[in-house]
Amino acid sequence: MTATIKNLTSITHNGLTLPKVIPQLTFADKLGGCKARWAIARMKYTVEPGIYAVGNPTDQSPVLVSANYKLSFDFLRKELTGIDAWIMVIDTNGINVWCAAGKGTFGTAEIVRRIESVELNKIVSHRKIILPQLGGVGVAAHKVKKQSGFMVIYGPVRARDIKAFIDAGNKATPDMRQVHFTLYDRLVLTPVEFTISAKYALFIIAAMFLLSGINKQGYSTQLTLENGFRAVFNVMTAYLGGTVIAPLFLPWLPGTSFSVKGFYVGLLLAAALSLTGYTGTQLETLAWILLVTAITSFTAMNFTGASTYTSLSGVNKEMKRAIPFQLTAAVAGLVIWIITRFI
Amino acid sequence: MKGQEYLKNVVTLELNIDKCIGCGMCAVVCPQRVFRIEDYKAVITNKDLCMECGACALNCPIDAIKVQAGVGCAAAVINSFFTGGEPTCDCSDGSSGCC
Ligand code: SF4
Numbered sequence: 207m208t209a210t211i212k213n214l215t216s217i218t219h220n221g222l223t224l225p226k227v228i229p230q231l232t233f234a235d236k237l238g239g240c241k242a243r244w245a246i247a248r249m250k251y252t253v254e255p256g257i258y259a260v261g262n263p264t265d266q267s268p269v270l271v272s273a274n275y276k277l278s279f280d281f282l283r284k285e286l287t288g289i290d291a292w293i294m295v296i297d298t299n300g301i302n303v304w305c306a307a308g309k310g311t312f313g314t315a316e317i318v319r320r321i322e323s324v325e326l327n328k329i330v331s332h333r334k335i336i337l338p339q340l341g342g343v344g345v346a347a348h349k350v351k352k353q354s355g356f357m358v359i360y361g362p363v364r365a366r367d368i369k370a371f372i373d374a375g376n377k378a379t380p381d382m383r384q385v386h387f388t389l390y391d392r393l394v395l396t397p398v399e400f401t402i403s404a405k406y407a408l409f410i411i412a413a414m415f416l417l418s419g420i421n422k423q424g425y426s427t428q429l430t431l432e433n434g435f436r437a438v439f440n441v442m443t444a445y446l447g448g449t450v451i452a453p454l455f456l457p458w459l460p461g462t463s464f465s466v467k468g469f470y471v472g473l474l475l476a477a478a479l480s481l482t483g484y485t486g487t488q489l490e491t492l493a494w495i496l497l498v499t500a501i502t503s504f505t506a507m508n509f510t511g512a513s514t515y516t517s518l519s520g521v522n523k524e525m526k527r528a529i530p531f532q533l534t535a536a537v538a539g540l541v542i543w544i545i546t547r548f549i
Numbered sequence: 550m551k552g553q554e555y556l557k558n559v560v561t562l563e564l565n566i567d568k569c570i571g572c573g574m575c576a577v578v579c580p581q582r583v584f585r586i587e588d589y590k591a592v593i594t595n596k597d598l599c600m601e602c603g604a605c606a607l608n609c610p611i612d613a614i615k616v617q618a619g620v621g622c623a624a625a626v627i628n629s630f631f632t633g634g635e636p637t638c639d640c641s642d643g644s645s646g647c648c
Pocket residue numbers: 564568569570571572573574575576590591605608609610611612613614
């Protein structure tokens with residue numbers, strides 16, 4: 207589904223009628239953005255590719271390139287208050303710049319094609335386009351220049367620096383060129399982390415809940431109700447630990463691998479759970495230490511996907527080392543836990 | 550602020566200093582500020598910072614840089630293990646943690 211842009215008007219420029227947007231986001235824009243982040247609405251959150259005017263742009267105004275993911279587009283235009291510019295939205299299948307560039311949809315070919323289809327050479331007299339720096343993962347600047355005549359200028363990494371970048375005459379400070387991975391960045395990513403594997407977590411939770419009922423005599427629904435909620439609580443705590451706590455405290459946790467960082471969170475949580483009596487007998491506590499650390503370590507390792515500084519070679523190496531441990535811990539934990547059902 | 554480092558000595562980044570013409574493009578596109586230009590040549594400041602995004606190699610006009618680009622994402626590596634393909638972030642259906 208293509209999201210509608212509110213307050214869309216049009217302007218006539220060099221004989222072409224072009225859509226115009228305002229920099230201010232409406233409540234609907236913000237709500238939509240929030241839903242897209244939490245993966246509530248599974249639809250594609252896109253804007254129509256093409257050229258859009260912001261302010262009162264002329265032949266001389268800068269051309270800023272955006273992905274057609276509506277969040278990317280909104281992030282850019284909300285920074286353009288008081289700026290006259292053109293936004294050229296390219297078709298990235300509704301994916302953000304970073305990801306689309308990695309996949310090649312935010313790439314040289316699409317940019318060259320879009321420059322032609324919107325007739326950019328008739329809209330502006332200069333021959334420059336400004337790309338978000340992260341677009342460089344998919345775009346070869348020298349090839350765009352050769353194929354379209356337009357020179358690619360890499361702008362700042364973050365849209366919020368775009369005004370300062372333009373005001374400085376298209377110059378970025380070193381800081382604008384650097385990807386940061388701040389507490390806030392991690393905070394906005396944790397709902398994503400939490401929801402994407404939630405279905406697997408729910409499955410494990412349900413299984414543990416049902417298994418709580420087995421004992422020497424067979425199956426007891428009474429026992430399921432008595433012990434099941436403890437099991438559910440422990441698994442949920444571990445899941446939260448790996449998807450929310452570990453990502454948030456990433457820089458302060460010991461180790462460089464995410465799995466090790468997650469493991470420490472797991473140890474802490476397991477200790478807290480046993481102190482509050484949630485883990486049961488000594489043997490069951492041992493089972494829970496193994497299970498909880500396996501879950502936190504594994505889910506924290508999955509956060510490598512959301513982090514901005516992990517390399518594929520690094521992740522490969524980390525996984526080769528961590529998965530055998532996680533698997534052993536999980537299996538051993540589960541076996542011990544099931545054994546405790548019978549004693 | 551300095552970038553965050555991940556595991557040491559695993560990155561596949563290579564720079565052919567003889568070919569380099571010092572255009573500075575790699576230093577511009579690198580989101581981890583791995584490159585610096587000194588005396589008209591690119592210099593790798595700290596290889597361990599590299600996240601293998603591939604932007605430098607793609608934008609080097611004379612192919613002086615080699616890096617095995619890929620997504621540093623555990624979920625993607627797991628998927629590729631089962632599908633036998635390259636690790637990619639399958640962002641299109643929102644089913645992956647990448648991005
Ligand atoms: S982009 Fe290539 S030629 Fe230019 S400075 Fe970097 S390595 Fe050298």
